[in-house]
Amino acid sequence: MKTTALALSAGDPAGIGPEIIAKAWSALRAEGPSFMVVGDAQLLASAGGGVKVRAVTGPVEAIKVFGQALPVLDIPLQAPVVAGKPSSAHAAQVIRWIETGAGLALSGAVTGLVTAPIAKAPLYDAGFAFPGHTEFLAELTHVGQRQAPHGPIMMLAARDLRATLVTIHTPLSAVPAALSIEAIVNAGLVTVEALRKDFGIAVPRLAVAALNPHAGEAGALGGEENAIIEPAVRVLRDLGVQVRGPAPADSLFHAEARATYDAVLCMYHDQALIPVKMLDFWAGVNVTLGLPIVRTSPDHGTGFDIAGRGLARADSLIAAIRLAAEIADRRSIA
Ligand SMILES: NC(=O)C1=CN([C@@H]2O[C@H](COP(=O)(O)OP(=O)(O)OC[C@H]3O[C@@H](n4cnc5c(N)ncnc54)[C@H](O)[C@@H]3O)[C@@H](O)[C@H]2O)C=CC1
Ligand SMILES: NCC(=O)COP(=O)(O)O
Numbered sequence: 271m272k273t274t275a276l277a278l279s280a281g282d283p284a285g286i287g288p289e290i291i292a293k294a295w296s297a298l299r300a301e302g303p304s305f306m307v308v309g310d311a312q313l314l315a316s317a318g319g320g321v322k323v324r325a326v327t328g329p330v331e332a333i334k335v336f337g338q339a340l341p342v343l344d345i346p347l348q349a350p351v352v353a354g355k356p357s358s359a360h361a362a363q364v365i366r367w368i369e370t371g372a373g374l375a376l377s378g379a380v381t382g383l384v385t386a387p388i389a390k391a392p393l394y395d396a397g398f399a400f401p402g403h404t405e406f407l408a409e410l411t412h413v414g415q416r417q418a419p420h421g422p423i424m425m426l427a428a429r430d431l432r433a434t435l436v437t438i439h440t441p442l443s444a445v446p447a448a449l450s451i452e453a454i455v456n457a458g459l460v461t462v463e464a465l466r467k468d469f470g471i472a473v474p475r476l477a478v479a480a481l482n483p484h485a486g487e488a489g490a491l492g493g494e495e496n497a498i499i500e501p502a503v504r505v506l507r508d509l510g511v512q513v514r515g516p517a518p519a520d521s522l523f524h525a526e527a528r529a530t531y532d533a534v535l536c537m538y539h540d541q542a543l544i545p546v547k548m549l550d551f552w553a554g555v556n557v558t559l560g561l562p563i564v565r566t567s568p569d570h571g572t573g574f575d576i577a578g579r580g581l582a583r584a585d586s587l588i589a590a591i592r593l594a595a596e597i598a599d600r601r602s603i604a
Contacts, residue, residue, distance in 0.1 A: 272302055274381045275329045275336070276594050277343075277371035280309025281386025283317075283351045283360050285572030286582035291386060292318030293584035294591060295340040303595035305384065306332035308367045308374075311344040313351055319580065329380050345370065353578025356389045361396030364388055368403065372410045375563035381598035382564025383407075384590050387572045401439035403567065404558050411561050418452070419459035421560020425533070426542055426569055427593065428550035431523070432469075432533040433542035434461045434559065445538045446494055449481065454502035454535070455509075460560040461533050462511050467604055468559070468597040469532075477522060477531035478503050478515030479541060485518045499537075523549075543569070552585040555593050564598045566590040 281287035291307055291314065298305075306329050307314060315323040324339035326332045332341035345366055349359035371383040385403050400406040408414055408422040425434045436457045437448045458476055465474035480499060482492030489496050499516040506513045514531070521527060522534055523545040536542035546554050547569060554569030568586035576582055 272304060272595075273333060274304075274598075275332050275341075276303060276305040276382050276384055276591060276598070277329070277374045277380040278305045278307045278384045278591070279367040279371040279386060280307055280314070280364075281367075282356060282364060282389045282392070282572045283310060283313055283347055284353055284356045284577060285387060285389065285574055286577050287386035287572065288314050288317035289319060289577070289580065289582045290568070290584040290587045292321040292340060293582075294587045295321060297584065297588055298591065299337055302336070303591055304333050304336040305591055306380065307340065307342045308345065308371045309342055310347045310363070311342040313347060314340060314342055317351075317353065317578065329374065343370065354574045356392045356572070356574060358392040358395040361393050361398060364393065365398060368406060369410060372407055372563065375565075376411060381602075382566070382594040384587070384594050385565065385567045386587065387568060387570065389572045389574070403565070404438055407558060407561060407563070407565055411563060413561055419456045419463065419560065421460055421558060423457050423460040423464075423559040424542075425461070425464070425557045425559050426546040426554055427557055428546045428554035428569070430525075430528050431546055431549055432465075433546055434533055434535050435537075435539060435542050436535060437538050440538060442538065442540075446481065449494055449498050449537060451498055451502045451505065454478070454499060455505045458502070458506045458511060458513065458535055459509070461535055464557075464559040465532050468557075468564075468600055470600055471532050473512060474532045475530065476506070476511055476513040477517055477527075477534040478506075478513060479519040479522055479534055479536045480516035481519075481537045483518070483520075485516050552583055553589040554586055555590045557593065557597070564594050564601065566594040566597070
């Protein structure tokens with residue numbers, strides 16, 4: 271077992287988070303990777319299907335107890351939890367769990383942060399000003415103040431498909447206006463750098479998806495390819511990136527197409543997430559690229575419809591924990 275641990279923020283307490291965290295610990299307790307939950311110890315003890323929980327003071331103690339009990343840095347909730355019923359009464363603690371995990375990762379006390387799913391709406395109701403973890407972690411790590419290329423760039427990784435996004439939590443109607451040559455070049459460069467540094471691919475091959483049907487059909491079905499995406503691909507190529515596109519998105523995701531690239535840069539959320547979840551809903555992982563910390567998450571959400579019923583699968587969370595540990599290892603020897 272390693273001498274370092276990951277932090278795992280516990281996510282929405284009314285969702286499947288407590289259950290999948292307990293299941294992930296049961297699966298990993300013997301061989302790791304070790305992790306320390308940042309959350310409510312009592313909730314994990316009651317909603318975690320009977321796993322033994324131990325409140326710890328920090329990651330050093332967490333590593334020592336990991337084989338015997340689920341270690342929790344205890345930041346208790348202030349209101350009762352009803353499984354399946356999200357509530358903004360938990361928002362302050364949910365946000366603090368993420369902040370605490372990110373702070374531990376930034377200080378180097380943990381090797382990275384894995385986040386259990388949050389429901390966005392109850393956080394927005396409590397005044398949370400970020401679309402999701404990705405943008406919040408960018409703020410906490412001040413990554414936006416760095417010179418481009420910089421994160422946050424969302425990647426969804428499953429089996430032989432890695433898809434990154436130019437726009438993240440952007441309403442579909444606002445996507446065209448949010449696309450620019452700079453944003454696509456930035457996302458492309460961050461993706462390629464992460465493929466090298468975090469995924470160990472020496473010469474990454476990037477595909478860039480078009481936005482419109484048939485890649486715009488020479489401008490007849492949309493102008494973004496000619497005006498924005500094609501020039502961005504040229505810039506990336508001039509910068510030495512092995513890149514192709516803009517390619518019609520409908521022919522980019524079958525097995526033979528996937529074999530031609532190491533990551534595909536998508537223009538909007540569902541263009542990337544639908545193929546990833548179709549291919550491997552159970553073991554897909556959400557990775558935030560271009561941050562100074564390692565951050566992964568399951569590809570699924572809070573599963574309120576099945577919360578508290580013992581039905582939730584922990585595969586994606588386990589994959590997220592394993593991938594975070596692998597990336598942290600690669601960064602530590604780079
Ligand atoms: N990383 C994150 O924090 C994410 C959070 N969300 C949030 O989750 C909430 C619910 O989103 P939905 O679109 O309903 O997606 P969802 O992924 O929570 O649920 C979709 C369907 O998949 C099932 N499902 C999800 N995870 C499962 C698991 N581990 N085992 C078995 N079945 C599982 C659910 O029961 C549901 O039927 C939203 O508020 C959204 O913001 C969504 C995606 C990622
Ligand atoms: N659909 C992915 C998602 O919403 C996850 O967002 P984030 O909370 O990881 O930023």
